[in-house]
Amino acid sequence: MKASGQEVIIVMIEDDEGHARLIEKNIRRAGVHNEIVPFTLGGKALDYVLGESRDGLANRDRYLLVLLDLNLPDMSGIDILQQIKGNEHSHAIPVVVLTTTDDEREIQKCYDLGANVYITKPVDYEGFATAIRNLGLFFSVIQVP
Amino acid sequence: MTSTAAFLRSSLLMLGLGILLLIGIVSYSLWLVQVNREYSDETASLRGVRSAIVGLLATSQDAETGQRGYLLSKDASYLEPYDKAVAQLPARWKALQDTLGPRPDYAVTLDELKLAIDGKMTELSRGVDLTRQGRYDEALTLLSTDAGLRLMDRIREILGGNLERTDDRLSEIVDKQLSAADSLQWVTIGGAIAILVVVGGAILVIFQHVRDLSRTREEVIALNAGLEERVNERTEDLIRANQEIQRFAYIVTHDLRAPLVNIMGFLSELDTSIKAVSTYVMSDERTPTEDEIREARLAVSEDLPEAMGFIRSSTKKMDALINAILKISRDGRRKLQPERIDLKSLIEANAATVHHQLAEQGGEAKIAAGYITSIVSDRFSLEQIFGNLFDNAVKYQMPGRPLKLNVDIRPDGPRRIRIDVRDNGRGIGQQDLERVFELFRRAGEQDQQGEGIGLAHVRSLIRNLGGDVTVESELGKGSTFVLSLPTDLTRVFRSTDQ
Numbered sequence: 220m221k222a223s224g225q226e227v228i229i230v231m232i233e234d235d236e237g238h239a240r241l242i243e244k245n246i247r248r249a250g251v252h253n254e255i256v257p258f259t260l261g262g263k264a265l266d267y268v269l270g271e272s273r274d275g276l277a278n279r280d281r282y283l284l285v286l287l288d289l290n291l292p293d294m295s296g297i298d299i300l301q302q303i304k305g306n307e308h309s310h311a312i313p314v315v316v317l318t319t320t321d322d323e324r325e326i327q328k329c330y331d332l333g334a335n336v337y338i339t340k341p342v343d344y345e346g347f348a349t350a351i352r353n354l355g356l357f358f359s360v361i362q363v364p
Numbered sequence: 365m366t367s368t369a370a371f372l373r374s375s376l377l378m379l380g381l382g383i384l385l386l387i388g389i390v391s392y393s394l395w396l397v398q399v400n401r402e403y404s405d406e407t408a409s410l411r412g413v414r415s416a417i418v419g420l421l422a423t424s425q426d427a428e429t430g431q432r433g434y435l436l437s438k439d440a441s442y443l444e445p446y447d448k449a450v451a452q453l454p455a456r457w458k459a460l461q462d463t464l465g466p467r468p469d470y471a472v473t474l475d476e477l478k479l480a481i482d483g484k485m486t487e488l489s490r491g492v493d494l495t496r497q498g499r500y501d502e503a504l505t506l507l508s509t510d511a512g513l514r515l516m517d518r519i520r521e522i523l524g525g526n527l528e529r530t531d532d533r534l535s536e537i538v539d540k541q542l543s544a545a546d547s548l549q550w551v552t553i554g555g556a557i558a559i560l561v562v563v564g565g566a567i568l569v570i571f572q573h574v575r576d577l578s579r580t581r582e583e584v585i586a587l588n589a590g591l592e593e594r595v596n597e598r599t600e601d602l603i604r605a606n607q608e609i610q611r612f613a614y615i616v617t618h619d620l621r622a623p624l625v626n627i628m629g630f631l632s633e634l635d636t637s638i639k640a641v642s643t644y645v646m647s648d649e650r651t652p653t654e655d656e657i658r659e660a661r662l663a664v665s666e667d668l669p670e671a672m673g674f675i676r677s678s679t680k681k682m683d684a685l686i687n688a689i690l691k692i693s694r695d696g697r698r699k700l701q702p703e704r705i706d707l708k709s710l711i712e713a714n715a716a717t718v719h720h721q722l723a724e725q726g727g728e729a730k731i732a733a734g735y736i737t738s739i740v741s742d743r744f745s746l747e748q749i750f751g752n753l754f755d756n757a758v759k760y761q762m763p764g765r766p767l768k769l770n771v772d773i774r775p776d777g778p779r780r781i782r783i784d785v786r787d788n789g790r791g792i793g794q795q796d797l798e799r800v801f802e803l804f805r806r807a808g809e810q811d812q813q814g815e816g817i818g819l820a821h822v823r824s825l826i827r828n829l830g831g832d833v834t835v836e837s838e839l840g841k842g843s844t845f846v847l848s849l850p851t852d853l854t855r856v857f858r859s860t861d862q
Contacts, residue, residue: 237623
């Protein structure tokens, strides 16, 4: 998976290690072998995505894709989404929201804030695996020639 | 209610008194007028009596004077007054008899008077007859017998007596009339004063009542406004409680679902791994390929233990979550035991449990209180609340800065008390001020152990006590937890029961 000839880095912000592992496994199964940088805390993830000063300048010469869980222990995923989409240097980063709830208002809020894809984590694992694999398809779609 | 009854009673009393007074005055006046009329009638009738007496006396004297003149002058022209008097006499007598007849004290004199007048008239007419016949000497002799004179004196005496009696009676009636007029005057003045007093009293009572009414009306308006405010407050509380329940349900389902996703996912992974293993184990007569052997080994050495580890930890997590929810629910259902508590000493005792940790870093706890620190509430809940808050303050202090804990207790409006728990710890970001009170949610750096239950528990406990907790904070400077409590828990219960 490349963008403008560069490897896309997948930033996975997910506090549940089990979920993180399952997501990773399914992404790999879908045939996506990009680097995955995992974070369990929102603050640390923002430090990486926007830089420690949160200016977003680090994104001028790299391509990220963010997998975002909405419920993190230290801050709300909505806040993270808002900050990424609110910064002129990072607002183009595709953000895939992953969450265990399918509250329609929350989904709408995420889309309003600029989320690109919203995936609920179903208890039914096959559905989940399918969704993640579809994400692999999505990854290939966003590859910029 | 009492005011209206008292007003009704006193105004009815006033009205009754006024009516009685008026009836008294009017009937006394009527009676006095009646009495006066009787006196006037009596006066008129006595004047009739007087004139009848005077008339008879004058007629008798006229008759005598005329007869004497005739006797002396023998001139027939002198007979004219005599004849006239004699002609008038029966009418005069009739008038006297009519007026005196019904009056017993006068009537007794009538017979004697009749006798005297008849005697006198006989004497007079004899004298006239003798003179007419020229028997002058006989006439003079008759005159000189003095019989006529005595009769005349007797007439004068009787009539004079009657006249005097009449005059006495008249002056007596005049006196009575004067005294009746006096009474009427006094009664009228008294009545006027009484009416003024009654009217004044009535005005006073009405004025007081009107004042009471307007005061009551103001109270009702104030109460109404208060009621509206309370209804609004209650509605807000209800809306808030409802939102909290929804939020709670959301959090619980979300957080319970997260480990479930893990369990189902890793069970599926287990399946995949077992397939790899079974391909190898069940290969029977044919030799497994290199790949199959590698996959089976990988499955046994890595995938299977990993999957089981995640399943185990997720199950444990679910159990922990359920226990936490149960704890909050149990504390919420616990029967509160209101008792009189001195807040200051309760907080001091709780602060003492973290004293050691405070002193280690050179920190301190200060507790300031107004003069009201005694409240009626549930001791267990309050101990949990302050215990949690102080533990948090110690846990989330700013590294390298001695912790200063300040507790300030002061009254907060009627029947409420406010407690500020201020620390100089790491603080909470603006966006997380509400989040910290949510179940299983935490804020800021996750460098301390915790499940995100403490403040959710504090909020649920204090709301059960009819209070609330909010937080004001500045990141890096410190936080102030503002607690509000009713001073008497039993009153809150009572108003909730209604």
